[in-house]
Amino acid sequence: xxDDQSPIRALRRSAGLTQGQLGGYAGVTRQTIAAIEKGDYAxxxxxxxxxxxxxxxxxxxxxxxDKEPS
Amino acid sequence: xxxxxxxxxxxxxxxxxxxxxxxxxxxGDERERDIILRAGTTAMTVSIFTIQTLGVLLAVIGVGLxxxxxxxxxxxxxxxxxxxxxxxxxxxxxxxxxxxxxRRNWSVMxxxxxxxxxxxxxxxxxxxxxxxxxxxxxxxxxTGNSTAIGLVVGGLIGGTIGVFTLxxxxxxxxxxxxxxxxxxxx
Numbered sequence: 001x002x003d004d005q006s007p008i009r010a011l012r013r014s015a016g017l018t019q020g021q022l023g024g025y026a027g028v029t030r031q032t033i034a035a036i037e038k039g040d041y042a043x044x045x046x047x048x049x050x051x052x053x054x055x056x057x058x059x060x061x062x063x064x065x066d067k068e069p070s
Numbered sequence: 071x072x073x074x075x076x077x078x079x080x081x082x083x084x085x086x087x088x089x090x091x092x093x094x095x096x097x098g099d100e101r102e103r104d105i106i107l108r109a110g111t112t113a114m115t116v117s118i119f120t121i122q123t124l125g126v127l128l129a130v131i132g133v134g135l136x137x138x139x140x141x142x143x144x145x146x147x148x149x150x151x152x153x154x155x156x157x158x159x160x161x162x163x164x165x166x167x168x169x170x171x172x173r174r175n176w177s178v179m180x181x182x183x184x185x186x187x188x189x190x191x192x193x194x195x196x197x198x199x200x201x202x203x204x205x206x207x208x209x210x211x212x213t214g215n216s217t218a219i220g221l222v223v224g225g226l227i228g229g230t231i232g233v234f235t236l237x238x239x240x241x242x243x244x245x246x247x248x249x250x251x252x253x254x255x256x
Contacts, residue, residue: 028099041101 008062009037011055026050039067083157086150114147122184129191132201141188163243166236178236182229189225196221 012022012033019037020030026047035041036051043051048059055062087093090110097103125141155162169177195201 028101032099032101035101041104044100047100 006037006039007057007064008033008051008055011057011062012037015055017054022051022054025054042068081157083154086154086157114151118144118147119180126184126187126191129188129195130202131205132195132203132207134192134195137188137192141184161243161246163239164246165243167240167243167247169240174240178233181232185225185229189221193221 012019018030019033023030023033026033027050028043028047032041032043036043042063045059048063052059052062091097092103097106121144122141125137125144128137128140152162155165191202201207
């Protein structure tokens with residue numbers, strides 16, 4: 001999934017957060033946030049929920065099924 | 071985290087997790103832990119093949135029957151793997167039953183090739199009194215046709231038993247998979 005199509009990246013930027021800041025809130029490293037935004041890693045349910053809560057969004061919006069990593 | 075049927079993780083998995091430091095900060099976050107654990111699986115697979123190859127090479131250079139001790143060591147990672155899975159409530163025979171046919175066939179062929187290479191090297195040593203590759207090592211094999219023939223026959227019987235056991239285990243796992251699919255509820 002290209003970065004510019006990542007809803008997580010778009011919402012994170014509009015919230016004025018860096019990857020490191022979002023990672024710190026969610027309890028993961030900056031690299032993990034980067035991997036999630038690129039579609040290289042699918043987070044666990046609770047990590048996805050924490051990210052969605054921080055970005056004032058829903059898991060369904062941040063992780064659309066048609067973009068599921070293989 | 072998975073649990074066995076009693077709802078508690080048995081002691082082997084708990085001890086193993088402590089040994090490998092599963093909750094140590096060095097395991098990182100969930101993605102890093104996932105990568106590290108996959109790297110561990112890769113390391114186990116490479117180690118098994120390396121140990122088996124080493125056993126064959128030792129037989130080739132004339133170490134003799136002691137090379138069998140090295141080959142036996144290749145079983146240890148698999149035993150630990152199966153023990154951990156069962157300790158955590160995972161039936162490895164069910165997992166094995168789901169292996170893609172091509173992958174299973176290649177694995178069996180690789181194992182049989184290793185066994186044949188080891189038996190062949192030892193038999194050559196026994197029949198001729200010299201190893202395939204001279205490395206100046208005093209091996210522990212006697213010479214003689216009967217010993218070599220015994221080794222080959224024993225290897226064939228052992229290999230047949232091994233293939234039969236794996237096949238039977240796979241069928242048993244497939245039956246358990248089918249039974250699981252039929253259950254609506256736990």
